Amino acid sequence: MNTATNTKLHIHLTRLGDTATIHLNGQFVFDAHREFKSAYMNQLADPEITRIAIDLAGVRYLDSSALGMLLVLRDRVLDCSKSLTLSQPSTIAARTFEIAGFKELFHIH
Amino acid sequence: MKILLALTDATDLDMVRAVLLAEGHDPCTAHDGQAVLTAMQEKPDMVIMDAELTGISGYECCRQIKHNDKNKHKPVVLLMPTQGTTAWARFSDCGADDFIELPLLPHIIKAKVKLLLHISELYHRLDASHRHAEQEIRLAKHMFDSITKRQPQEVDFLHFWGLSAGHFCGDLFIFERTPEHHLHVFLGDFTGHGLAAAMGALPVSDIFFAMTRNGExxxxxxxxxxxxxxxxxxxxxFCAAVFMRLEADYSRLEFWNGGLPPILLVDRQHKIAGNFESAHLPLGIVDPAEFALATGSVELSGIHSVVLCSDGLIEAQNAVGECYGEERLAQALTRNSKDSCPFNRVKSSALHFLEGLEPHDDVSLAVININ
Structure with a gap:
């Protein structure tokens, strides 16, 4: 298995109306934190964007630091009075959110 | 910077020396290969020498210099005389950092020296920061080990296995008896490893031991x-954790699972008789005012053992990228085997699965045998 290509998280952004969606593909782990942060910081600063969605359909693995990054994002979104959705979590992401009790904190659909 | 020069051609030597002096460096010279090796005791910052030195060749000098670990990042430059393929093969085998082709030109000497000293400086900084990080890891390991050593006594029916993803396992497993002899058990998995885990483990264990000894x-x-x-x-x-309280007469278990894989109960027929999923957020995330405390409770009649693990076990990957998973764990627990202890069965199943690979997250497994 070529770990170099399999461990990288690919991040891309789509915007529709007032919603910015950050699509994550691959392994969502600590290595991705800088790129993940810069992906959402620009959207938080944009007054036209009121909703942030994180598309987790392509997440093949996530660890506790990924949960940590989502918690940090949640704080920042609340500070800007915007809304946050975790959308289409992959099976493994959904299971991790379930174990971590994230449905109490996040809008997941 | 102190730069050692070994050049056979006197005109070249004068030119290079003049260039280095003009750049504010401190050149010193050696007349042959043996003299170069002797002059290394003076700890030059860089070496520039002819590949074809008399006596011991430049290639061989370079090999011997680089053989010493202290010179690993010290730039060694060979002046290459020919375009023969043998010379280049010897060059690439000897471990030199760079070459300059003859005839020598002052601006090339100046540029190479500047570049190589810059790279060498970056290596030294990286080394220093690496050493610093290792010191912190040693400190964290010391703190973490001290916490787990504070365990007052061994409990013979309680087994723990930790396999670290790095220098040490950052999952915290502690237990203590209340004055009424109930057993309190804690398994915690902190975000991150190393110092981050050790920092969190300190207050957790302080509070856990003090309050348990108080019978709270x-x-x-x-x-x-x-x-x-x-x-x-x-x-x-944050810290994903399980808390448990085992009654002194082993009749009943009280539990709380915030973010760890299910707590499993295995009965005497090797069947899974209870599965208590995480029902709470991990520790350290929610405001104490909104924090859900309610613990669960279960009778233990007919139960052989209580099994806890961190997600590092469930998510441990083998060489082909498969996860160990909850199913393999359940199979290991329920499999008919000569070994009646579920702890041994799971541990050997996980080790067999990993085939010597280091897990990417700390793995921990705790089993309490009820008898």
Whole structure:
């Protein structure tokens, strides 16, 4: 298995109306934190964007630091009075959110 | 910078020396290969020498210089005389950092020296920061080991196995008896490894031991630890944990699972008789005022053992990228085997699965045998 290509998280952004969606593909782990942060910081600063969605359909693995990054994002979104959705979590992401009790904190659909 | 020069051609030597002096360096010279090796004791910052030195050749000098670990990042430059393929093969085998082709030109000497000293400086900085990080890891390991060594006694029916993803396993497993002899058990998995885990483990274990020895109920202890971690940890850092209280007569188990894989009960027929999923957020995330405390409770009649693990076990990957998974864990627990202890069965199943690979997250497994 070529770990170099399999461990990288690919991040891309789509915007529709007032919603910015950050699509994550691959392994969502600590290595991705800088790129993940810069992906959402620009959207938080944009007054036209009121909703942030994180598309987790392509997440093949996530660890506790990924949960940590989502918690940090949640704080920042609340500070800007915007809304946050975790959308289409992959099976493994959904299971991790379930174990971590994230449905109490996040809008997941 | 002190730069050692070994050049056979006197005109070249004068030119290079003049260039280095003009750049503010401190050139010194050696007339042959043996003299170069002797002059290394003076610890030059860089070496520039002819590849074809008399006596010991430049290639061989370079090999011997690089053989010493202290010179690993010290730039060694060979002046290459020919375009023969043998010379280049010898060059690439000897471990030199760079070459300059003859005839020598002053601006090339100047540029190469500047570049190589810059790279060497970066290596030294990286080395220093690496050493610093290792010191911190040693400190963290020391603190973490001290915490687990504070365990007052061994409990013979309680087994723990930790396999670290790095220098040491950052999952915290501690237990203590209340004055009434109930057994309190804690398994915690902190975000991150190393120092981050050790920093969190300190207050958790302080509160856990003190309150248990005071005979305080499990819910109070969980609330106090969540409160402390909520106060001190930044957003995004938390601790997935299980708390358990085993009654002194082993009749009943009280439990709380916030973010760890299910607590499993295995009965005497090797069947899974209970599965208690995480029902709470991990410690340190929510405000104490909104924190859900309610513990669960179960009778233990007919139960052989209680099994806890961190997600590092469930998510451990083998060489082909498969996860160990909850199913393999359940199979190992329920499989008919000569070994009647579920702890041994799971441990050997996980080790067999990993085939010597280091897990990417700390793996921990705790089993309490009820007898």
């Amino acid at each position: 109920p499990l819910e109070e202890i969980i609330a106090a630890i969540n409160h402390k971690l909520y106060d001190i940890m930044p957003t995004g850092k």
